[in-house]
Amino acid sequence: MSSKWIAVIATSLLCYAIKFLGHTIPESWLARPRVQRITNLIPIVLLSALVAMQAFTTKTKFEVDHRLAGITVAIVALSAKLPFPVVVVGAMAVSAIVYRLKV
């Protein structure tokens, strides 16, 4: 089995187990403030790191290219409180244009 299938199946099962566990454990287990603060921060740090990696690296090497234009558009659109589809499609369109101009 390829490593991609292993990751697909293992992550799927693990994530279902997490969802199910949430429905079964007592609420008090997660009520401690420190646990809540850290669990609240985990998605923030992971998603920030993912943005950094996906927008500014190519095969683990730091690289600034057309993607910077797309991410800039996304951040400007988000600051202007534009709707979600506009943010994503706008970022993709500008990134694609810059990429094509370069090629």
Add this chain to the structure above:
Amino acid sequence: MSVKRDSLSVGLAVGAAGAAFGAVAIAGHFTVAQACVLSLVLFSGASQFSLVAVMSSGGSALSAIITGAFLGGRNGLYGVRMAQILKLKGAKRALAAQITIDESTGVSIAQKTLADQRTAFWYTGFGVFFFWNVFTLIGALGAKSIGDTSAWGLDVASPAIFCAVLFPRLKERKLLIAGALAFVWALSITEFVPAGVPIISTVFIAAIVGWN
């Protein structure tokens, strides 16, 4: 019933983003079948995108699994909350667990009566599930017919979606600090450690910033 209508329109709007996932998965050299299994069984946007992101940038299966599971962690927290509202047992509880995600929980807890909270959970959850899976297949098949995915902006679809998820939450100072530290940390170490490590290692930043 406006609760049902509202829930289903959230389902359609969010589910449509499944097309982006399907396309990004193909751009990241996953197969159409793998994209569909992820949407059917994993069914958690951030974990799905992260799994594809980690592995397509050369990360190991293990680092993809760990990152995906950490990102799926908040669904567990939603489950704790939803269990108080739904009060289910057996097969129904097992089914409710699968559709316990950002949107079903969010729309549910925004309702005023217990009956509406329950209706909103099921309609939003199954609405997103249905449309997310249909659009994943459409996006994956569509992307297969495109040659160079960068020429269509697909390489920024996933980070732009993550930005949109992060943006409203970064108003709180501690969250902003943690996010900025994670961003800089990941970029600083990427050339010196195996792919995937820059992402998972930021969990320590969450622990340090959140400790006190």
